[in-house]
Amino acid sequence: MSSRPAPASHDSHHFINQSGCLCYGALHNILHGASRPPQTFSSPAPETFGTVLKSASDYNIRAQKGAWHVFPLVKTGTNEVSAWFACHEDADPTVELRRILRVSGSPYEHDHGSSFNDQTTAAQGILVINRYDWGGYDDRCADQIPQTAQLHNDSVGLVDHAQAGEAVRTWQEQAPQARQTLPSGTWLYSAHGEYLFARFGFDEARVHALSFLCFTDQTVFTQTSFMNSSTPVRQHESRLDTFHRNLREGHNFEGIDIARRLADTLSRHVPSAEEQVGPYDPVSYPLSLAHVSHFIAEAGALPLASETTDLVVEMVNEMVLSFLERSVVPVASSSNLAEAAEALFPDNASATSLDNRLHSRLVSRDVLPDPQASDPIGKMTLFVSSRAGTSTESLSDYINGIYRCIAFMLTETCELASQRAVGNGHDQIVPIDFRMAVITDAELCEKFEHSRVLQRGSRAQR
Structure with missing residues (x-):
């Protein structure tokens, strides 16, 4: 049995999903998600928009009701946050995070699995969100957010669908690094990295999301750990070691x-x-x-x-x-x-x-x-x-x-x-x-x- 990392304090890294649906993304993404009915699991293939590949999203997803704990993932041996992981209280965070990374990890790392939504991610219940899928690359509802609150692409929110509008009104008055976790949602700030990526992990029936991983182009999971742990969330392997393991x-x-x-x-x-x-x-x-x-x-x-x-x-x-x-x-x-x-x-x-x-x-x-x-x-x-x-x-x-x-x-x-x-x-x-x-x-x-x-x-x- 894996040793579960202790949840962060209730005041700063704990929220309740009462509606059974979570909105996610930048402030305007969350507003759009709140305006749409709860979405079921799908695996949207990327489409070409100009010179980039994007997967369509309505920025909300059905998720398990109840308490969700949020874990800062830090560079091993330091307190420098390089990624964030949130999961339902009934999920083992270590097991769930490693499951996601086996299927679709950082595209900047060797043997990272699928880079886009495909048959493998669909079969394993993983929803892939890439750099061009959210944030400023989708401007729906952007006109409803003060321009000063849209200047930062270094953070995203995860919030109960029913409380999303209220959360956005609160967060838009605060600088990204100062946005507080609310009873209904959390704000995930990343000080390093130019591009943001995310992965949702679903239950076996692919009905409800159980976990959410957010990371940047600078995240190296073989050098990233849960707080107060010296064990990286992903083990380093040579290409040959990876080949034999896959066999x-x-x-x-x-x-x-x-x-x-x-x-x-x-x-x-x-x-x-x-x-x-x-x-x-x-x-x-x-x-x-x-x-x-x-x-x-x-x-x-x-x-x-x-x-x-x-x-x-x-x-x-x-x-x-x-x-x-x-x-x-x-x-x-x-x-x-x-x-x-x-x-x-x-x-x-x-x-x-x-x-x-x-x-x-x-x-x-x-x-x-x-x-x-x-x-x-x-x-x-x-x-x-x-x-x-x-x-x-x-x-x-x-x-x-x-x-x-x-x-x-x-x-x-x-x-x-x-x-x-x-x-x-x-x-x-x-x-x-x-x-x-x-x-x-x-x-x-x-x-x-x-x-x-x-x-x-x-x-x-x-």
């Missing part, structure tokens, strides 16, 4: 959101849902774990993480079958290998291009047979034959050459995935490393981009 905790490392942002940054073409193919019946998969491990060994790459091996093998097979369906099948009726090679790999003029290397591997008959290849070639032949309407016998030379091309591309991908793993602080390859390897390489991405599993993730995770 133990069952993270799948799909990295779909990261891959999508990367694709946008690189202006990669992402086929529409109608253009994507798969997922396929695993019975059709031509490659086993042994085959993928062989390509990894050929590339001199890091090993696969055993915890996510199935996801990588699935992705590799889905990429291969998507390449067969979108590219190989339409050319299966070519009269000879040279004609097929020209149709499949037309950008072969440069000796360093991927198309040039694949072209030569398809038409070459001097390559020694790969002892690993017989089973994959057999399954690939059946796959192509069933879709192209050609006999398996007529495809022999063609599919043998295609296998050489696929083996080359996958060996290249394994090498790139290993490099990505090192860059990501991993000592083993996980799905995000493989996915990023394909997306960041324009030539490989073009070959495999129609795979639905590559673009959207494992069927088991969707």
Whole structure:
């Protein structure tokens, strides 16, 4: 059982939520929240406004009735406040705060979780409020606050919905650092930091908020503690330590959101849902774990993480079958290998291009047979034959050459995935490393981009 920090004094850090709803934000945000009916939990995705991302809010939220205690979070070993945490009296503040930080902590710290509201935050009952979501970035009701009371963006309030208007009238007459905690709410002043962030933590049913964390861009949670405690609220970890902990905790490392942002940054073409193919019946998969491990060994790459091996093998097979369906099948009726090679790999003029290397591997008959290849070639032949309407016998030379091309591309991908793993602080390859390897390489991405599993993730995770 965790040791609960003692609540701050009743006079300065304790308030009562009688209405079952809390308003939050700058003074004008609170006024707007008070004018709106109580809001239920939602997970609003950010939208682009000019050059920034903002999530819509009405600045109030249903919250557990009763006493809420407020804790100053200080730089470890000092009394300098770097963040604030409020939670219902029935919640364990240490457990609740660490739960929030695991899901969505400071975006300025390593392994901070989700930076925006997403599927993970929704599933865990965390509402993310970022720097552009409140304060002066939303001017609704700002005309009702004296201009002198709007000059500061270094503090926010948290107050009972039913008493919000009265609280604002009291607070607007005081300087931010002098605003007193009221019976119905508290004012959270941060002397350091340019931008304010917040997180609400909800109960398991995601009906009532139980906690509220407010911090700045200067807050470092690995160097932040409850008052009179020497234990940071978040333990420092190396990137490798974090990776192994996440593996133990069952993270799948799909990295779909990261891959999508990367694709946008690189202006990669992402086929529409109608253009994507798969997922396929695993019975059709031509490659086993042994085959993928062989390509990894050929590339001199890091090993696969055993915890996510199935996801990588699935992705590799889905990429291969998507390449067969979108590219190989339409050319299966070519009269000879040279004609097929020209149709499949037309950008072969440069000796360093991927198309040039694949072209030569398809038409070459001097390559020694790969002892690993017989089973994959057999399954690939059946796959192509069933879709192209050609006999398996007529495809022999063609599919043998295609296998050489696929083996080359996958060996290249394994090498790139290993490099990505090192860059990501991993000592083993996980799905995000493989996915990023394909997306960041324009030539490989073009070959495999129609795979639905590559673009959207494992069927088991969707």
